Amino acid sequence: xxxxxxxxxxxxxxxxxxxxxxxDARQVxxxxxxxxxxxTVRTGDTIRISLxxxxxxxxxxxxxxxxxxxxxxxxxRHYRPDGGGMPGAGGTQIFRLRSTRSGRTxxxxxxxxVGSGTVGDTFSLRIRVRPRLS
Numbered sequence: 001x002x003x004x005x006x007x008x009x010x011x012x013x014x015x016x017x018x019x020x021x022x023x024d025a026r027q028v029x030x031x032x033x034x035x036x037x038x039x040t041v042r043t044g045d046t047i048r049i050s051l052x053x054x055x056x057x058x059x060x061x062x063x064x065x066x067x068x069x070x071x072x073x074x075x076x077r078h079y080r081p082d083g084g085g086m087p088g089a090g091g092t093q094i095f096r097l098r099s100t101r102s103g104r105t106x107x108x109x110x111x112x113x114v115g116s117g118t119v120g121d122t123f124s125l126r127i128r129v130r131p132r133l134s
Contacts, residue, residue, distance in 0.1 A: 024132075030125060038126040041099045042133070047072065051109070051123055053093040055079055058113050059120060061093040065108035072097045072105050072127050099129040 025044040032051050041047060051061055060079075067074070076096040083089035097107070108124040 032121075032123060034125065035123045036125075038128055040128045040130060042130055043099050043101055044132055045099050045129075046075075047097040047099070047125075047127065049095040049097070049107070049123070049125065051093045051095075051111070052090060053079060053111065054088075054090040055081075056088055058115075059111055060114055061095075061109045061111050061123070063107075064110050064122070065106055065124070067097065067107045067127060068103065068105040070101060071103035071129050072099050072107075074107075097127070099127070102129050102131050104128050 025042075025046065027046045027048055028039055028041055030039060030047060030049045039047060053059065053061055074095060075098045077094070079091055079093050081089060081091040095107070095109070104127065106124060106126050108122065110122045111120040112118060113120075
C-alpha cells in the first residue's frame with residue numbers, strides 16, 4: 001500500500017512538471033561551433049548542447065562553470081555512443097538545460113582526461129532568457 005502511495009505521488013509530481021511547461025516551449029540545439037556565443041530563449045524553453053566526445057579514451061566533458069539555477073537548470077546530462085557502442089567509437093555528450101526565469105547566465109565545460117588534469121577542448125555558452133510572451 002505504501003508503494004502505491006509513492007507511485008501515485010511520483011506520477012502526480014510528473015504531471016505537474018509537464019503541465020508547467022508552456023505549450024509553445026521550443027528546443028534550441030547548440031553545437032560545438034557555437035562556443036563563445038550567446039543564445040536567447042524564452043522561459044520554459046530547452047537548450048540542448050551536443051558536443052563530440054569519446055568516453056572510451058578516458059576523456060569526458062566536465063562542468064567548469066555551472067549556470068545560475070534560477071535562470072537555467074541542467075535537467076539531463078548523458079553520453080550517446082555512435083556506431084552501436086563499439087569500443088573506440090566516438091559519441092556525443094549532451095547537456096539539456098531548461099530556462100526557468102528571465103536573466104543571463106553562462107555554462108562552461110572542459111573536455112578533460114579523468115584523473116590526469118589534462119584538458120583538451122573547452123566550450124562556453126552565454127544564455128539570455130527573456131519572458132515568455134502571452
